[in-house]
Amino acid sequence: MNESLDTVHGRQVLRIERRLAHPPEKVWPAVTEPEHLREWFPAEVRLDPRAGGRMTFSFGSGPDAPPESVGRVDAYEPPRLFAFTWEGELFRIELHPDGPGCLLVFSHVFDDRAGAASFASGWRICLDALDGVLEGRAPDRSARPSGRLHESYVERFGLADGVAEDTGDGWRVRFERQLTRPAEAVWAALTDAAPDRPTALGAPPPPGFTTDEFPAGPVSTLAAPTLLEYTWEVAGAAAGRIRWELVQGTGHGARLVLEQTGPADPPSGPATALAAWRRRIEPLARQLAEEADRLTGDRATG
Template sequence: MNESLDTAHGRQVLRIERRLVHPPEKVWPAVTEPEQLREWFPAEIRLDPRPGGRITFSFGSGPDASAESVGRVDAYEPPRLFAFTWEDELFRIELHPDGPGCLLVFSHVFDDRAGAASFASGWQICLDALELVLDGRPVDQSARPSGRLHESYVERFGLAEGVADTTGDGWRVRFERQLTRPAEAVWAALTRSAPDRPATLGAPPPPGFTTDEFPAGPVTALQPPTLLEYAWEAAGAPAGRIRWELAQGTGHGARLVLEQTGPADAPGGHATALAAWRSRIEPLARQLAEEADRLAG
């Protein structure tokens, strides 16, 4: 299997290639017919199989079913190409003859770069299931991407890096990182090293939210388990702010957004911040991934 993440026209393009032992004529029904799609695709699909046709996605069944979403079939060329739109995201399945089998090329176009590891690990599980369907073997419908698999894609696609830019009065560093555990679990991991120092407005933040390079001042905004902001200090005076936010992300975990601002008279501070926060976030992400895998059994 070969995977890549590129940018085209300002959007993210995830591409997965997989060689299958089955010819295109056998694979085509498995990637286009609703009865077979439901065995491996993450939603139940109904479609009008023609370019411009309606395609409907739904999750679950009975009282647990979620609202349907509607897309459009963009291409339908048996047994070579099936492409469709789901919300504002684009999907394309190509089947190329390859000896007695075929090369399946799956692509997913989206905007949320920080979600790419969740998408890639999820599609890997789906394509594994597709191969089982083609082989006539049973599919484990409860299979989910592991934390370890998610983190391997973070590393492969370079998703752990932060970005820095200048502002009207200084600089700003920002990290956006998809995690593998919900906000409550992330908050617990950030605070458990010092249970005797709970997050409190006006007090210093728990050590898990800090880094030695930027001395922490008092907490100025607090909404457990989703928000903590504090001033950082230089020469004993406030120099900028550090803000941790946790929101619902892709997959089953929280989306972490960490931002730090700094003054223009400390131009090298952003480089220090990029290195310091990467070193702080990555052990946290690995810890949470290991925790997710332990809980999954």
């Protein structure tokens, strides 16, 4: 199986290739007909099978189910190509003859680069289910991507790196990192090193929010469990700010947005910040992924 993430015209393109033991004619109904799609696709689908046809996607009828959404069939060429648009994102399933079987090429075009590991691990589980259905195995509807699988895609696609920019009077470093546990669990992990030290405005931030390279000043903004901001200091004077925020992510967990600002001098500041915060974030992400896998147990795969 080949998997890649590229940027094309400013959008992210996730591409997954998988060889199947069955010819396109057998696979085609499994990837286009609603009664078969429900066995592996993440939503219930209804569609008008023609280019320009309407598609609807639903996730059940319970009180907590999200509302139904509408998409469009962009291409319908049996048994070769099925493409559609769903909530502004593009999906394409190609079936190429390959000996007695076929090569399935799945692509997903989207904007949220930080969510790419979630999308890749989710589609990996879906395509595993499709393969199982084609082989006559009952789908495991409780299966979900493991934290380990999610983190493997973060590493493979280079999603752990931050970015730095010149602000005119200094610099800004920013990390946007999809995590595998909800905000409450992330906050608990960040504050666990000092459980007896209250997190409060005007107090020093817990060690989990800091790094030795940038001495921490007092907490200036606090909204547990989603926001903590403080100044960092040079020779006792404020030099910039560091802001940790946990926002809504892809459904796998909270999205961490970490920003730091600093002065133009010394010019090595952004490089130091990029390295220091990556060293801080990666052990946190691994810890949360391991915790997620312990909690889901056998239901987590990959």
